[in-house]
Amino acid sequence: MTFSLLNASLLAFTALIAVPVLAHLFAKARPREFLFPSLQWLRQVERKTTNLRKPKDWLLLLLRTLAVAAIVAAFLQPLLFSGAQLTAANARKTLVLVVDRSASMGFVEQGQSRFVRATAQAEDILKGAGSQTLANIVWLDAVPDPEFPDPAVNVNALRDSLRRAQVTQEPGEVSESVRIALEQLGRGEGAKELYVISDFQSSAWKNVTLSIPPNVKLLTLPVATTEASNAALTSLVVQPERPVSGTEARVLCRVRNFSAAEAKTTVQLAFAETRQSRGITLPPWGEGVAEFRVPCGAACLQSLAASLPEDAFPADDRRFASIEIRENWRVVSEGPPQDASLLLWQRALASFGWLDLKSTAPDPEVRLAVHAAPDRAAELRSAAERGATVICQPGEDWSGSAWMAFWNAGSKDAALRAEQLNRDKDKPWTMQTAQEDHSLWQVFRSGEFGDPAAGNLWRRLHLKLADDQILLRYADGVPALAVQRAGKGWLLLWNIELDETMSDRVQQSSFLVLLGELLLHHGESGVSTALRQFIPPQTLFWQPGVPLAVDQVRLNDDAGRELAALHDAAQSPPVFRAREMLPPGNYRWMLDGQAAERASVNFPADAESDLRTLDPASLGIGKSLTLSAAAALAAQRDGLPLWPWCVAIAVLALLLESLLARSAIRMQTT
C-alpha cells in the first residue's frame, strides 16, 4: 500500500495543524482581563470544576487538531495505491482511444449527451495513464483522423482536446477509424490497448467486422444508456424538381419514426415568406409523408426548410433544400411537313404546360428534329453545345459523315441503315431499359407510371453505340434511346418510331411520362436539385459553368455569415468548395454580392437517425466494459481517492467537538 498526494505542492499547509494547538495555548495564555472585587467566591467554584474541565480541554484540543488535519489532508488529495497498480501505471505502453463523435452521439440521455459521456470516459482513461504511456485519440466520424500524428506522452494535450471536442453531424466510418487506430498502435511501444468509446449505433456497427491483432487488447465502452426513440425528417423532395414560375410545386417531407410506439408530430415548412404545418401520425418503426403545396413566384433560386418539434435528438429534426423556379422552356421543332411522327411529337410536347412550342426562337431550350435532314446534323450538335437539349430522330438518309457530325462517333462509312418489318407477319421489335440505376427510371420503379420500355415497333434505324450512352435498347442491342453530353447541353438520339402505322409506342401510358422525365433529366444546362443537396461526408461545392475570379465568389450561410471556401482551379471548370464540412442548413454562393447559386447540407438521416444500439459483446470483439466498470478501472489506475474520507473525518471531529463543548457547559450548569 502506498500513498500519493495529488496536490503535494500544498504540503506546506500541513503547518496549519499547529493552529488549533497554538490557538489553544494562546487562548489559555491571554484571556481577557477583568478586575473583580474579590476572588474568594470564584475560587470556591473554580476548585469544584477544575478537575472536571481539564481533561475535556485536552479532548477538545485533540478533536480540533484532528479536524484541521483532516481538512488539510483533503486539500492534499491523498491517493491510496497498491504496489501492483503503481507498477502497472508506470509501465511503458501505448493507448489509443477511438472516440465516436458521429451525429448519433449528440443524443441526449438523462440530461447528458452520449458524446459528453464518451469524452468523460476517455478523459478518465487518459487521467489514469502513467507517465510512460504513449497515447492518442482517433475521432470516429465521416473522415476519421488521429489527434496526434503519432502516439505521444502529452496526455494533457489530449485531455484538453477532449474537453474542446464537439459532436459532428456526420456518419461514422467505423472500419476506417479502427484501421487508423491500429496503425497508430503499430507505431507505439510496449503493451498496446485500444479503447473504443461509442454508442455502438446499430446502423453503423452491424456490418462491421474488425480484425484486431493478438498483441492489441481491445476494450469497448458503450455510452448509450437507454432505448432511444426518435423521429427524423429523412427527405425533402420538390416535385417537379424545377417548377415553372407561376405554378405550384409539391413539397414532400418524409418523416420516419424510429421507435416501437406510434408517434404524432407536426411538420413545419418554411418557404419564402410562407409557413405551413401538417400534423402527421407515424406508425411504429414506420414513416409518413407530409405534403405541402407552395406557390412558385418569379424565376429564381429559393431555399426551403422543413422542421419537426425539437426532441432529444434535434439534429435530424430539420431538413433543407433549394428549389429552382424557372421560366417555361421554349421548344422549336423541325421536320418534314405533315410528317406523322412530327405531328405526334408536337401534340405530346404541347401537353406539357411548362413547354412553349414555337416555330422559331433564338437559342431555344429544347430543339426537336424529327426525320431530320443529314445537313442539319452539325447545326443540331452546335445548338446542343450552346446549351440546348436536342432531341433528334435521324432520317433514313443520314450518311456516316452526318452521323459523325451529330454524334461525334462512328465512321464516315457507317451510314445509318433503316430497318423495317411487316406488321402483319413479323414479330415486332421490343425495347428494354439499360443503365438500370439511372435516375431517369426512378419514377417508374413503383410501377405506377407503367413500363418506360413498353411498345412494339416495326421500323427503326440500325446503328451501334457505346453501352454507357444507351438508355433504351432493342432486344438485339440496337439503341432505341441514347444520350450524350455535348458542351453545355444534351444530345438525345431518338430511335423510336412514333408513326402509328409502324409503332404502338405512343399508345402506351408511360410514353408521356418518359418524355417528361427525359426532358427534366436532360433539360437545358440547369443543375438538378439533387446536385444542390449535400449530405456529410460530402463537402459543399459549386462548379460554375464559366471560370470566375477567386475574389468574386463568397460562401454565405442563410444568416448571411461568410464561410471559408477554397478554389480548386485544377478542375475544369474550376470548382469552389467549402473549406470544411458544414452543418445542416441552406447556403448561398455569392457572386459580386448577389446569390448566384444555392445549396443545402442535410443531416445523414439514413445513417444516423436510427439510434438503436448494439451490445458490443455481440460483435465478438474485445472485452466490453460497462460505465461503472470503466469508472472502477479508472479508480484502480488513479488510486483510491481518500479526500472524501478526510472530509468525513473532519465533519465527525467537528461534530464531536461541538457535542463535547456543549456537554461540558451543561455539566457545569447542573
Next chain:
Amino acid sequence: MPATFKHLKPEDVRKLKNYELSARLMVEGWLSGRHRSRQRGSSIEFHEYRGYTPGDDPKLVDWRVFARTDRVFLKTFEQETNMEMHLFVDSSASMGFPLSDGVTKLDHASFFAACMAWLVVRQTDKVSLHLFDDRIRTSLPLGSTRTHLHQCLNALENNKPGNKTSLAAALERSLPVLNRRGTLVILSDFYEDPAAVFKALNPYIHRGFRIHLFQVLTPMELDLGEVGLARFTDLETGEKLTIHSQQVRESYREAVRQRIQTLRSLAVSRRVDWMLARTDESYFALLDRLTQ
C-alpha cells in the same frame, strides 16, 4: 447648601426633602421608647422652634406662638435630638470596583451615606461617620450641625478604596467610642466571614443598637456575566484567576446565593436588618425601605 459635594447632588437633595415626613417615621421606628420618656419629660430642655409639617403631632404645636404670629410652630426639646446614627462605610479595595461613568461601589455607598447624613442632620439628629478597611481610617464623631454635615461629606469625597476588608476589626475598635445606644448603618460588600462580623456586632446588639446592614454588590458580582474565558484580578489581594465564566457561572450564582443567605439568616436570627444594595438600582430604594 452649596452643590459642590460629589456625593450629595442637588437633585438628590430636592428628592430628600420629600423624605421629611419619613424622617419622623424613622425616629419612631428607631427610637419609639424615647418619645414616651420625652413626653413625660423630667429632663426636657427647650431646643428650638421649627415649622409644622404634615404628620407632626398636633400636641407639640406651641399655641401661644400660634396666637401671637398666626403661624404653626412646634416646640422641640433637647431630648428629641437624642437619636444617634453611626454610619460605617466600607472603604476596602473591593469597594473600588468600577461601575459605569467612573463611579465605584464605594461611591455608590457614599451617595447613600451622604443622603442619610443629610436626612439625619435635617432632622436635627446626630450622625457620626466611620470609614474603614482593615482598620478605622477616618472617624467623625457625632454631630448635628451643618458644619458637621460638611465635614462628613468632605470625608466621603476624600475617601479612597484602601486595603482588605475587616468590618469586624472596625466594629471592635469603635465599640468603646460609641457610648450611647443608637443606630448602626453599615455599608459594605461583606467579603469576610459572616460569623466574624456578627461576633463583632453582638456587643452592639446587646447594648440595644438598631443595626442595618446594606450589602453593596454589583450585578457582575451577583451574576458573573458572560465574558467567556477571562482572567479576573482580585482588587484586594491582586491575585489572578483564569476561568471560563460560562462554565462556572451557575455554580458561582449558587455560591453567591448561599453566601447571601447565610448573612441574611444570621441577621434575621439577631433581629438585625439586612438589605441587598444593588449598584444597578437607585440608593433611594434603600431610603424607601428604611422609611417603610
